[in-house]
Amino acid sequence: MLKFAIRTTTRSEMLDITSQVRATLRTAGVQDGVCHLYVPHTTAGITINEGADPDVRRDVLTDLDRLIPWLGKYYHIEGNSAAHIKSILVGSSVQVFVENGQLQLGTWQAIFFCEFDGPREREVWVRVR
Amino acid sequence: MLKFAIRTTTRSEMLDITSQVRATLRTAGVQDGVCHLYVPHTTAGITINEGADPDVRRDVLTDLDRLIPWLGKYYHIEGNSAAHIKSILVGSSVQVFVENGQLQLGTWQAIFFCEFDGPREREVWVRVR
Amino acid sequence: MLKFAIRTTTRSEMLDITSQVRATLRTAGVQDGVCHLYVPHTTAGITINEGADPDVRRDVLTDLDRLIPWLGKYYHIEGNSAAHIKSILVGSSVQVFVENGQLQLGTWQAIFFCEFDGPREREVWVRVR
Numbered sequence: 001m002l003k004f005a006i007r008t009t010t011r012s013e014m015l016d017i018t019s020q021v022r023a024t025l026r027t028a029g030v031q032d033g034v035c036h037l038y039v040p041h042t043t044a045g046i047t048i049n050e051g052a053d054p055d056v057r058r059d060v061l062t063d064l065d066r067l068i069p070w071l072g073k074y075y076h077i078e079g080n081s082a083a084h085i086k087s088i089l090v091g092s093s094v095q096v097f098v099e100n101g102q103l104q105l106g107t108w109q110a111i112f113f114c115e116f117d118g119p120r121e122r123e124v125w126v127r128v129r
Numbered sequence: 130m131l132k133f134a135i136r137t138t139t140r141s142e143m144l145d146i147t148s149q150v151r152a153t154l155r156t157a158g159v160q161d162g163v164c165h166l167y168v169p170h171t172t173a174g175i176t177i178n179e180g181a182d183p184d185v186r187r188d189v190l191t192d193l194d195r196l197i198p199w200l201g202k203y204y205h206i207e208g209n210s211a212a213h214i215k216s217i218l219v220g221s222s223v224q225v226f227v228e229n230g231q232l233q234l235g236t237w238q239a240i241f242f243c244e245f246d247g248p249r250e251r252e253v254w255v256r257v258r
Numbered sequence: 259m260l261k262f263a264i265r266t267t268t269r270s271e272m273l274d275i276t277s278q279v280r281a282t283l284r285t286a287g288v289q290d291g292v293c294h295l296y297v298p299h300t301t302a303g304i305t306i307n308e309g310a311d312p313d314v315r316r317d318v319l320t321d322l323d324r325l326i327p328w329l330g331k332y333y334h335i336e337g338n339s340a341a342h343i344k345s346i347l348v349g350s351s352v353q354v355f356v357e358n359g360q361l362q363l364g365t366w367q368a369i370f371f372c373e374f375d376g377p378r379e380r381e382v383w384v385r386v387r
Contacts (some may be wrong), residue, residue, distance in 0.1 A: 001355055001362065034165050034258050036292050036353055040364025042308040047217045050171040054257050059203045059210035060217060065323060067196060073316045083318035088305045089320060092367075093353050095165055097130055097256050104130065104254070106169025109221075123364070127355050129258050129292050129387050156261025163294055163387050167319070179300040181313060188332045188339035189346060224294055224351050226259055226385050233259065238350075254333045258387050 002028055002126040006116035012065065014047075015113040016055040017124060022103055024126055031101045033128040038093045040125060042085035043117035045090030045109035051110025062125075064089075064116075090114050097129060131157055141194065143176075143186040144242040146253060151232055153255055160230050162257040164171040167222045169240075169254055172246035174219030180243035193218075193245075205241025207240035212246035219243050227257060260286055260384040266376035270323065272305075272315040273371040279354075280361055282384055289314060289359050291386040296351045298383055301341035301375035303348030310369025322347075322374075341375035348372050356386060 004020050025035065039046045050056045064086050095106040095109065105111075107126035113124060133149050154164065168175045179185045193215050203210035223240065228234040234240075242253060283293065297304045306313045322344050332339035352369065355362040365368075371382060374377050 001357060004219050011312075032258055036355070038353070038355060040362075040367060042306075042314075042364070048171075048221050050214055053205055053207075055204040055206065056210060057172075057204050060214050063197060063201065063203075063210070063214050067256070068321060072321065074321075075313040076317050077313065078311075081314060081321070083315050084307055084323050085318050088307055089218055089347055091220060091305055091308050091349060094165070095224075097167060097254060099130060104167075104169075106171065108171045109169060115253050124286045125355060126293055130325045160345070162361060163385055177300075178342055178346055179351050182334055182336075184333040184335065185300075185339060188334050192326060192330065192332075192339070192343050207264050216346055218296050220349060224353075226296060226383060227293070233298075233301065239296060 003096055003123055006113055006122050008115035008122060011118055011119060012061045013115040014067045015115065016051055016110050017113045018051065021111055025098060025103065026046040030098055030128045033098050034093060035096045035098050035126065035128045036093060038124055038125040041082055043087055044122060045087045046094050047090050047112050047114055048094055048109050049112060050108045052108055075127055080117045086116045130238045132252055135242055137244035137251060138255055139165055140247055141190045142247060143190060143238050144148055144244065145180055145239050146242045147239045150240055156228060156231065158255045159227055160210055162227050164225045164227050164255065164257045165222060167254040169252055173208055173251060174216045175244040176219050176241050177223055177238050181237060185210065190192060205231040208248045214254050216243045259346040260294050261381055264371055266373035266378055266380060269376055270319045271376060272319060274309055274368050275371045276294055276368045278329065283356060283361065288356055288386045289310055291382065292354050293356050294351060294387045296383040298381055302380060303345045303346055303350055303372040304352050304369050305348050305372055306352055306367050307370060308366045310366060338375045344369045344374045
């Protein structure tokens with residue numbers, strides 16, 4: 001398994017990790033396959049969406065907060081149930097194809113680590129099949 | 130990578146693409162493996178759900194619109210943030226098993242391309258491992 | 259394809275199936291790969307999240323009910339549209355890495371079958387690549 005570490009800096013944040021994924025595949029000499037990206041955390045997620053306009057990320061995070069407010073009526077004593085719920089809705093893995101050593105993303109797509117209970121030290125795990 | 134194209138005809142729509150997936154696998158002679166379906170777009174998604182009653186799709190699209198209204202308070206200047214958010218919640222890939230040349234779906238399952246900002250020309254990318 | 263059966267006991271429930279996944283892989287002698295778990299149902303899902311505190315599950319299920327109420331305005335005559343919608347948002351497959359015969363989960367992660375229209379007899383399908 002390949003891995004890379006990231007550090008998030010605020011409670012809710014979408015971090016563009018496309019270049020780290022590319023670097024990890026390049027270092028490992030991956031030429032072809034399906035690249036599986038996996039987040040081993042329960043209050044974070046991973047997704048693929050628009051990377052060009054930072055306002056998209058802002059709208060996504062704001063709207064997730066509106067739907068699943070941090071200060072809801074929750075039983076979980078740690079107080080971060082909203083982050084667990086967002087993590088489940090966004091998901092903890094994505095897959096991307098690799099061909100000729102190149103990550104195959106759509107024109108506007110970038111890969112985002114989604115922090116919902118930061119700031120924290122986080123990891124992304126990677127396998128290619 | 131295999132691909133096929135689709136054309137959506139309205140802003141929000143769930144298009145049953147099961148037969149196109151089957152045709153793509155048949156043409157490629159795929160007998161066995163895990164079939165990865167990937168949407169290279171940021172305002173569309175892909176999911177697996179009931180194909181029998183069209184009212185299920187209608188309820189899904191109506192409820193997603195209720196949860197994430199098109200005319201919300203968004204910053205993204207293109208005005209389609211709702212579509213980006215739905216795309217993230219629904220997801221941009223699914224996987225289905227293939228055995229003896231047959232797609233292994235549950236009794237009621239069909240594969241749906243989810244358009245959230247149409248009408249547009251769209252693609253689905255396919256790899257089997 | 260490997261499979262295992264589960265029985266859910268109430269309408270909405272998150273069932274920790276980590277040990278059944280481990281047992282299935284052990285019986286099949288799986289040492290290494292990407293383990294794909296697939297739910298062949300349209301009113302259930304599968305996710306990976308915190309297994310330690312049962313209150314997390316309770317908060318997740320309660321909040322999904324708040325967002326997508328069972329008694330909403332739905333057209334689907336069976337009356338279980340809420341379950342279909344939750345199934346789409348949570349997703350019908352997950353993947354986990356396997357190394358040296360061990361499922362690679364994060365410290366707090368467990369695998370959950372998510373029942374949204376139980377009680378029912380359900381299945382989880384498994385393939386490792």
